[in-house]
Amino acid sequence: MNEIIALIGLILLFWFFVRRQQNKLSDSLGENEIGYRQSYFENVEENGVNLILGDSIEVLNSGLIPKGSVNLIFADPPYNIKKKFAQGVLSWPSDEEYVDWCKTWLDSCIDLLADNGSFYLMGATQFMPYLDIYLREKIEIKSRIIWSYDSSGVQAKSHYGSMYEPIFFMVKNPKNYVFNADDIRVEAKTGSKRKLIDYRKDPPQPYNTTKIPGNVWEFPRVRYRMPEYEEHPTQKPEALLERVILASSNEGDVVLDPFAGTFSTCAVAKRLNRKTIGIDVAEEYFKIGLRRVLGKSEYKGEKLIKPEKSTKRRNSRN
Numbered sequence: 002m003n004e005i006i007a008l009i010g011l012i013l014l015f016w017f018f019v020r021r022q023q024n025k026l027s028d029s030l031g032e033n034e035i036g037y038r039q040s041y042f043e044n045v046e047e048n049g050v051n052l053i054l055g056d057s058i059e060v061l062n063s064g065l066i067p068k069g070s071v072n073l074i075f076a077d078p079p080y081n082i083k084k085k086f087a088q089g090v091l092s093w094p095s096d097e098e099y100v101d102w103c104k105t106w107l108d109s110c111i112d113l114l115a116d117n118g119s120f121y122l123m124g125a126t127q128f129m130p131y132l133d134i135y136l137r138e139k140i141e142i143k144s145r146i147i148w149s150y151d152s153s154g155v156q157a158k159s160h161y162g163s164m165y166e167p168i169f170f171m172v173k174n175p176k177n178y179v180f181n182a183d184d185i186r187v188e189a190k191t192g193s194k195r196k197l198i199d200y201r202k203d204p205p206q207p208y209n210t211t212k213i214p215g216n217v218w219e220f221p222r223v224r225y226r227m228p229e230y231e232e233h234p235t236q237k238p239e240a241l242l243e244r245v246i247l248a249s250s251n252e253g254d255v256v257l258d259p260f261a262g263t264f265s266t267c268a269v270a271k272r273l274n275r276k277t278i279g280i281d282v283a284e285e286y287f288k289i290g291l292r293r294v295l296g297k298s299e300y301k302g303e304k305l306i307k308p309e310k311s312t313k314r315r316n317s318r319n
Contacts, residue, residue, distance in 0.1 A: 049276035061109035072254035080125035087285035119249035231263040264290030
């Protein structure tokens with residue numbers, strides 16, 4: 002009997018020791034390590050910002066984010082085009098397996114959307130038709146948007162080079178969703194520059210000087226010399242994200258990015274007074290989020306400093 006009591010005491014002592022070590026780790030940055038199946042993820046939550054290091058599907062299905070609690074999702078997943086990320090080249094054995102993987106996390110994202118929530122999805126041109134057909138049965142696709150950009154880098158020599166990426170704008174309830182048209186108006190050249198008159202109206206009136214953007218968006222890609230640039234192969238411009246967030250959410254709403262990368266979505270959402278959740282599986286990108294969004298200067302003893310950029314031009318004497 003005494004041996005059993007002693008054994009129980011040792012087990013309790015070991016348990017308290019483990020919990021104490023976990024608490025010490027949590028206290029260093031306000032982090033929480035959350036067990037899920039046989040893996041874990043880690044998050045830092047402060048003032049309406051929740052940055053999460055972990056596999057997106059595991060996090061989305063863990064219960065950390067309540068179902069129906071997210072007002073806006075912006076998803077920019079790996080495109081399965083052999084881009085090299087911090088964790089290596091991301092590719093799937095077959096196109097079918099990639100599409101199946103997308104369907105898994107898309108279903109999870111839709112479950113998290115509020116009844117009046119909106120969902121913007123980016124992807125490679127060759128895969129979006131398959132996702133289009135799949136999503137039509139689950140959510141309303143309101144617009145199919147083209148993000149058009151310049152191609153000042155290496156030009157294609159044997160085919161027509163890619164100069165755009167597709168975006169789906171989707172809503173959970175087509176009769177009840179947020180769309181702040183006046184917050185995203187752009188110049189209407191017919192009225193603002195050409196000063197034309199619409200003689201079809203009685204009396205004739207000048208054309209409007211502003212308009213809601215169409216479904217072709219022109220934003221420059223993030224370049225090395227831009228202040229917002231971070232070391233990531235597929236970083237999206239803040240101006241594009243600002244349009245998405247202003248149009249489809251209100252102040253205080255929750256904005257989720259399940260593939261946060263450089264955490265640009267979170268940075269813009271925070272600046273626009275939204276609550277935000279960002280998830281990424283790569284620790285290198287998680288550290289960018291800690292520095293960029295929460296202003297952290299250290300993580301696990303490592304200084305978080307934005308790499309300095311070279312100001313020298315190639316083939317330049319200066």
